[in-house]
Amino acid sequence: MAVARILGMSGTREWVYPQSIQGAFMRLRRGTFLALHLALFVAPWVTVKGFPLLLVDLPRREVHLVGAVFTAADTIFLVLLLLFLAFSLFFFTAVFGRVWCGYACPQTVFLESWIRPIEMWIEGDRTQRKRRDGRGLSWDKAWRKGVKWVLFLGVSFLLAMAMMSIFAGARPLWMGRASFASYALVAILTGFWYLDFTWFREQFCIYLCPYARFQSALTDDETLLVSYDEPRGEPRDKSRGPEGGCIGCQKCVVVCPQGIDIRDGFQLECIQCARCIDACQSVMERFDQPTLVRYSSIATDGGKKHRAFRPRTLTYGMLLTVLTVASTVLLMTRVPFEATVNRAPGSLFQVDQDGYVRNTFLLKISNNAAAREAVTYHVEIDGIEGAELLVQDVSLEGSESRTIPMVVRVSLGTDLQRTVPFHVNVTSSAGELRLATTFKTGVSVGGTE
Numbered sequence: 001m002a003v004a005r006i007l008g009m010s011g012t013r014e015w016v017y018p019q020s021i022q023g024a025f026m027r028l029r030r031g032t033f034l035a036l037h038l039a040l041f042v043a044p045w046v047t048v049k050g051f052p053l054l055l056v057d058l059p060r061r062e063v064h065l066v067g068a069v070f071t072a073a074d075t076i077f078l079v080l081l082l083l084f085l086a087f088s089l090f091f092f093t094a095v096f097g098r099v100w101c102g103y104a105c106p107q108t109v110f111l112e113s114w115i116r117p118i119e120m121w122i123e124g125d126r127t128q129r130k131r132r133d134g135r136g137l138s139w140d141k142a143w144r145k146g147v148k149w150v151l152f153l154g155v156s157f158l159l160a161m162a163m164m165s166i167f168a169g170a171r172p173l174w175m176g177r178a179s180f181a182s183y184a185l186v187a188i189l190t191g192f193w194y195l196d197f198t199w200f201r202e203q204f205c206i207y208l209c210p211y212a213r214f215q216s217a218l219t220d221d222e223t224l225l226v227s228y229d230e231p232r233g234e235p236r237d238k239s240r241g242p243e244g245g246c247i248g249c250q251k252c253v254v255v256c257p258q259g260i261d262i263r264d265g266f267q268l269e270c271i272q273c274a275r276c277i278d279a280c281q282s283v284m285e286r287f288d289q290p291t292l293v294r295y296s297s298i299a300t301d302g303g304k305k306h307r308a309f310r311p312r313t314l315t316y317g318m319l320l321t322v323l324t325v326a327s328t329v330l331l332m333t334r335v336p337f338e339a340t341v342n343r344a345p346g347s348l349f350q351v352d353q354d355g356y357v358r359n360t361f362l363l364k365i366s367n368n369a370a371a372r373e374a375v376t377y378h379v380e381i382d383g384i385e386g387a388e389l390l391v392q393d394v395s396l397e398g399s400e401s402r403t404i405p406m407v408v409r410v411s412l413g414t415d416l417q418r419t420v421p422f423h424v425n426v427t428s429s430a431g432e433l434r435l436a437t438t439f440k441t442g443v444s445v446g447g448t449e
């Protein structure tokens, strides 16, 4: 039964026909939708130093972002990013409620930017759509539905390709050079969006979205929510417009994409899209009265002063500040290459015929810079007096790794312990890495045990 309800097959689903609406919040939302579309469609095509502005290369475990390459060794940045996103969501939900749902969630952004305009263009606004759907099958209904569904399929494919471009690279994906797995994922994503656009729609927010489930735990009495001014609005009467009361025009209800009536109070289905604010605004301005649906909080409605700074918002704000500062410091001190030093397998130490103790190491250097120009790495050591270092400078292209042998020799006459800690310094024009390791003599060289 639950599955049938989720799939909208229980027979209890009331199809929602949201009416189109214009207004200040709709304009604001269109601005954020445009910015998000630009990020999705343009970022994977723009290249910086020969690499995409944004590319999440999962097989190679690399993330290219604005010319920098982050590898598995930079996992700390992924942890910081996830923490930042989580606390941003907590912070914005505490202040503005489900602002994510109404302004930035892909489900809302794609439905508002593509699906509703296409639907309105082909089938007309709410009343025409509702009336036509209520009638039996006709040629007019059939061709409109057919064209609409074909266009929805095209949009689903376009969005799936745009999303996969972030993971497979826009050029290889669109030119047919990406992997089979990438195209298989495009097919799955296309199917997902097509099902969502043609059938599932608002049910995703109501039944499947996990954020909708826990968002009430993130809000409090002072969170700004889209709500109805009940004391001013009630009782509803057609004649109450001039005095600012609700005239019962239902405009706030018919524009709602979730099919709810904001005048019934806060409801879990509400995605805070503010369409009902624009709707009531358009009605009440005819009477020169302020809108009855607006952003408000339970505290404000109860006559208390709204506090933007309260323990919850201050805590989230402080955590976001700490995360931002920590990420900035780490980014500024990060060098765009990695190096590791390990003792060569099976070789602890060796005594050469010329009276030197020799340790052989394997030094691995990875150039993580996105630039294709080669970078030269120079290696030095410190911490062992009079040590001789046998290693060559290494020149690496962008994203290239190489492992080279490194030999350290110390004269048997030197006064050393069995194990001597020392540092390997790898330097390039981009910075320096200092690696700690040990030199093994095996015996007390020079007599000091």
Ligand code: SF4
Pocket: 226, 255, 256, 257, 258, 259, 260, 261, 262, 269, 270, 271, 272, 273, 274, 275, 276, 277
């Ligand atoms: S009640 Fe208003 S804010 Fe909530 S989903 Fe409906 S139109 Fe959007």
Ligand code: SF4
Pocket: 233, 245, 246, 247, 248, 249, 250, 251, 252, 253, 263, 279, 280, 283, 292, 293
């Ligand atoms: S749009 Fe405003 S006046 Fe019309 S029913 Fe809704 S709350 Fe009442």
